[in-house]
Amino acid sequence: MLDANLKNQLKAYLEKVTQPFEIVASLDDGAKSRELLGLLEDINGLSDKITLKTDGQDSRTPSFALNRSGEETGVVFAGIPMGHEFTSLVLALLQVGGHPPKASDEVLNQIKALEGEMLFETYYSLSCQNCPDVVQALNLMAIFNPNIRHVAIDGALFQDEVEAREIMSVPSIYLNGKPFDQGRMTLEKILAKVDTGAADREAKKLSEKAxxxxxxxxxxxxxxxxxxxxxxxxxxxxxxxxxxxxxxxxxxxxxxxxxxxxxxxxxxxxxxxxxxxxxxxxxxxxxxxxxxxxxxxxxxxxxxxxxxxxxxxxxxxxxxxxxxWREMNVPGEQQYRNKGVAYCPHCDGPLFKGKRVAVIGGGNSGVEAAIDLAGIVGHVTLFEFMGEMRADAVLQKKLKSLPNVDIILNAQTTEVTGDGSRVNGLTYKDRNTDEVKNIALEGIFVQIGLxxxxxxxxxxxxxxxxxxxxxxxxxxxxxxxxxxxxxxxxxxxxxxxxxxxxxxxxxxxxxxxxxxxx
Incomplete structure (x- = not known):
């Protein structure tokens, strides 16, 4: 699973582990479980302070928990945390193994003082560059407060949950089964939201500065x-x-x-x-x-x-x-924001695997987004307001070579349509003929500047x-x-x-x- 170079790097990191811990895997007979087992066996072989167990009973498979001996730390990965989340895995291994985090004593004490049972669930995608901040913050909170548990879930592997919860943007965070927040969040921001008095204390402290x-x-x-x-x-x-x-x-x-x-x-x-x-x-x-x-x-x-x-x-x-990001400012955009209307194709693209999506904007950002999405989704339609795209010629050439991409020029988006819970289409006006048309879609990525x-x-x-x-x-x-x-x-x-x-x-x-x- 891990190449020799990555193994050597990870082995050097794991030398910082000071206390033994267990990796408890919950697996089935599927290919992804075999892939996860290969990764965990590689990690297990890099440190004598790690014990790998495969008798986990988590209902989500494949998944694994990181536990100190006789103690559940509350850190669980549902999926295979590679891509951007590999760093989250490494940090979790180190911190469960006793290596101190970079967080200040003040922040750690704030985490330890939080009261009440909290189960956080974070849905992420492996291509999301904003997700690791959330995953790492909540893992840290779980490690340092026994009342907190965090499950990091790869939305691409657990599509049934994504569909059931109508998740169309990552990271999406749930607390005790209810939506908590979406988008990039730092540890400080999460703490400010769960520790209701923190913001007032911080504001008072700042106002007293010289x-x-x-x-x-x-x-x-x-x-x-x-x-x-x-x-x-x-x-x-x-x-x-x-x-x-x-x-x-x-x-x-x-x-x-x-x-x-x-x-x-x-x-x-x-x-x-x-x-x-x-x-x-x-x-x-x-x-x-x-x-x-x-x-x-x-x-x-x-x-x-x-x-x-x-x-x-x-x-x-x-x-x-x-x-x-500039918004389209058309009816339906705000209603279906994070319900099909998205602004980060790298983050949210994997949630639209096999579906029909649109990209609004023919500049470099829009064309790059369409190229990236074309490798994930079923079909991409790019809409450009003007009569020609403004993107670099090399990007336009690449876009036009893709078989699952259509380009519509002179198109003025007029409305995002939906069924009340998620996007189902986009209405636009042909600026040449003034004809109003509608196209069936499941996602719209807005890339029209700043x-x-x-x-x-x-x-x-x-x-x-x-x-x-x-x-x-x-x-x-x-x-x-x-x-x-x-x-x-x-x-x-x-x-x-x-x-x-x-x-x-x-x-x-x-x-x-x-x-x-x-």
Whole structure:
């Protein structure tokens, strides 16, 4: 199951295990059970502290639990955790085996203090880059609190459950049999949701912080670069972000980041976060900005209010709140969001295996999505509003070579249709003839660009373009002295990771120059 190189790497990791534990497998006679058994036998042979048992009685097969001797840790994998989830498996093996996690003592104590029986079930896909964060967080909670149990379920293997629960987006999390949340969630975010007093305690703590010299709002490539450049100047720097990494966390293949031929969004985000932590930067996650109050006098303090109720003050600001997927804004889109309407083909594509889906958008993102989906689903129809696709020629050529793809140009989507519980079609207008048509579908992947995250600045004195982008000068400064902006949230053209990083560095240097002059 594991090649020699992977075995050697895993064996080195397993040398960190300090206490014995058991892998208890529940298997049947199927091919997937044999495949899982091969993986578990490989793992078992790499450490003398692991005992493999095949007498598990879990109703989900194939599956396996990781238990310390005489103790159920509550960590269960239903399926074969390879792909993106292999890291989740390795971390679970280490942590059940006594190797300490990277979480702070404060977070671990918060986990241990949680009361009440909790059974979490997470449905994931092996191609989902957002799922491991959820799986790893809930595994950690199960390991450190005996009242918590977590089952990570490969939705592609347990299609009957996916159908019964009408799951059309991953990760999908259930708590004690009821829907808990969907999408990427950090450990901190999960804890904030189950520990109802945590958000208020955190908001109070943040509001008591002294003013920063430079406060960065947003933790994507622009925000990370701004924080690093600011901290290197030796000034008091903070980063407040809804989620570190931003939109890049949802990006799969990155092949145009100069000097790195190929990487994936989550890997880049992890590297950015580690780089920021090398410096004395106060990183504050789960903080969604909701209001901005400019300093009353030049050189005074700017104030940002967050959804949690926290207020932070700073002598200068770098706004790097990025952008999000643009929505179609047609009837039915919101009603069937995560019920057939999706925005991440890599995450949710495996849930539509063998089905008919649409991709909205003929740019690079849309065409790449259609190409990837064509290898999973039964049929893909790509809809483009204009008379020709805007994607790179090499991508268009690849798309047109695929036998299970149709391309419809001059198509204006007008409605998402459904049966009340899930998508069953899409209505569009032929812009050449004005004829309205409907096509039967089971999934719709929207890939029509980005919209800047600036709603929270709507009533502020910061000047913005008609598209809602923050207008900046050559130094990255906005119309408000001491307030700078960078990345996809600004009017700077070409929304690229490498450009956002450069703009973040420039804005931070601009903020430092402003500080020393005031």
């Amino acid at each position: 003013a920063f010299d430079t406060l960065v709002i947003g933790g994507g490539p622009a925000g990370a670069a701004a924080a690093i450049y600011s901290a290197r100047k030796g000034i008091n720097t903070g980063v407040a972000a809804e989620r570190f990494g931003g939109q890049v966390s949802d990006t799969m293949g990155i092949e145009n980041f100069i000097s790195v031929t190929h990487t994936e969004g989550p890997k880049l985000v992890s590297a950015l976060e580690e780089h920021v932590k090398e410096y004395d930067v106060d990183v504050m996650n789960l903080q969604r900005a909701t209001a901005f109050k400019a300093a009353e006098t030049e050189g005074g303090l700017h104030e940002v209010t967050f959804e949690s109720g926290a207020k932070l003050k700073s002598k200068s600001l770098v706004l790097a709140t990025g952008a999000r 919209v800047p995250n600036t709603e929270w600045l709507k009533d502020s004195p910061i000047e913005m373009s008609p598209r809602g982008e923050i207008i900046v000068d050559a130094h990255g400064m906005t119309s408000v002295p001491g307030v700078f902006a960078a990345g996809d949230v600004t009017t700077v053209p070409y929304k690229q990771i490498i450009i956002a990083m450069g703009e973040g560095a420039k804005a931070s240097l601009g903020a430092f120059d402003y500080l020393i002059r005031n």
